[in-house]
Amino acid sequence: MAKFTFNMPDIGEGIAEAEIVQWHKQVGDQISEDEEFVDMMTDKATVPMESPVNGKILEIAGGEGDMVSIGSMLVVIEVEGEVPEDVVEETAAATDTAPAPKDDVVEERIEVENSDASDADDALAADPQPEPLPAPTPAPEPVQHAKVLATPAVRKRAKDLGVDLAQVKPAEDGRVRHGDLDQFLSYNAGYGAAAAPRADEEKKVIGMRRRIAENMAASKRNIPHFSYVEECDVTDLEVLRAQLNSNRGDKPKLTILPLLITAICKKLPDFPMINARYDDEGGVVTRHGAVHLGMAAQTDAGLMVPVIKDAQAKNPWQLANEISRLAEAARTGTAKSEELQGGTLTVTSLGPLGGVATTPVINRPEVAIIGPNRIIERPMYVTGSDGVERIEKRKLMNISISCDHRVVDGWDAASFVQALKRLLETPALILVD
Structure with a gap:
């Protein structure tokens, strides 16, 4: 038997440590070569670790949520015979550290495991015997309540409602009736629910949820946000979308999001300060020509925020395909690291839950984020081609934008949204080159 130590490899993202997200194996479990045993999270993505050997797990680095430094022990595996030299060399190269001499490691562990038992006996004999524990304090006697007079039907009803009859004021004869119970409930609305609250639950913040918490806190701490909201009439845009979908052939069905992204990409060249990234430490703003749009x-x-690379070069149907593909990859955890970084601007949409307005948090180091809200129908005054003003039912959607005030002025943000509004309300221009 030999012991093989698998150290945390350098995943190639310039990181110093990674977080344990989920163990698939525990101490004592058998593991096969190439079998995944733990998921490790970097700043960019979750990466599964695979065993290079067959064997039995003897030791693991820590629990879920713990951080493991690059090059430090992740798992110790007991293998039959000797560990192949190529495995030792490959593992050492992945962690950029030289492998420890195997004989020294084995001898050190054997020395610890086979330490002289007599030393332990002497140590026990030298220690004073512990004082006997004091007798436990008897539990207080339960408070005895006087017997409540009530019919079986009233008792059953109170039990079903979770009501303690001792708290209900009875009639003059001391008997609790249905009317007394009704009066108690009317003054204690929701009593039943309050009488049996759900147990408190503590859940360690790890993995993706911890990354989100850290990134959002850093964004709000470092970026002076401001938000701007404008209402857009998307009635004609919805008509155009329905027409495109009715004649789409083998093309994907369009939602409003691909059309919105196309409109955004058309207007960004006029507002380069929106499609930018800000380096806090270097004090440098990079205004990007290509639109790598986070979704x-x-x-x-x-x-998660997968990125549509070169969104400005894609038509609405190509965008629809990318949106579907990246959303599925994010949901199933198969998104690649390069698909989760490099964004220059983000769009966040809650779809039918979008509400009246949102104030989204910027995805640092980007300087802006756009949030389309729910489409609702409302009556509006509309001036017809004959110049007569009339009331019509129209489809309206609010567009929210949050910006980094160090880079984007309020005038620029408002002007960009107004230009986007004009394009959305004249949707034929969206498809014109």
């Missing part, structure tokens, strides 16, 4: 996607693990 906030809700997953079971939390919010």
Whole structure:
């Protein structure tokens, strides 16, 4: 038997440590070569670790949520025979550290495991015997309540409602009736629910949820946010979308999001300060020519932001395909590291839950984030081609934008949204080159 120590490898992202998200194996479990045994999270993505050997797990680095430094022990595996030299060399190269001499490691562990038992006996004999524990204090006697007079039907009803009859004021004869119970409930609305609250639950903040918490806190701490909201009439845009979908052939079905992204990309060249990233430490703003658009996607693990690369070069149907593909990759945890970084601007949409207005938090180091809200129908005054003003039912959607005030002025943000509004309200221009 030999012991093989698998150290945390350098994943190649310039990181110093990674977080344990989930163990798939525990101490005592058998593991096969190439079998995944733990998921490790970096700042960019979750990466599964695979065993290079067959064997039995003897030791693991820590629990879920703990951080493991690059090059430090992640797991110790007991293997049959000797550990292959190529495995030792490959592991050492991955951690950029030289492998420790195997004989020294084995001898050190054997020395610890086979330490002289007589030394332990002598140590025990030298220690004074502990004082006997004091007798436990008897529990207080339960408070005895006087017997409550009530019919079986009233008792059953009170039990079903979770009401303690001792708290209900009875009639003059001392008997609790249904009317007394009704009066108690009317003055104690929700009593039943309050009488049996759900147990408190503590949940360690780890993995994606911890990354989200850290990133959002850093964003709000470092960026002076301001938000601007404008109402857009998207009635004609919805008509255009329905027409495009009715004649789409084998093209994907369009939601409003691909059309909105196309409109955003058309207007960004006039507002380069929106499509930018700010380096806090260097004090440098980079205004990007290409639009690498982050798309906030809700997953079971939390919010992820896959990036549509070169969104400005894609038509609405290509964008629809990318939106669907990246959203599915985010939900299933198969998004690649390069698909989760490099964004220059983010769009976040809650779809039908979008509300009246949102004030989204900027995805640092970007300097702006756009949030389309829910489409609702409302009556509006509309001036027809004949110049007559009339009331019509229109589809309206608010557009929110949050900006970094160090880089984007309020005038620029408002002007950009107004230009976007004009394009959305004249949707034929969206498809014109």
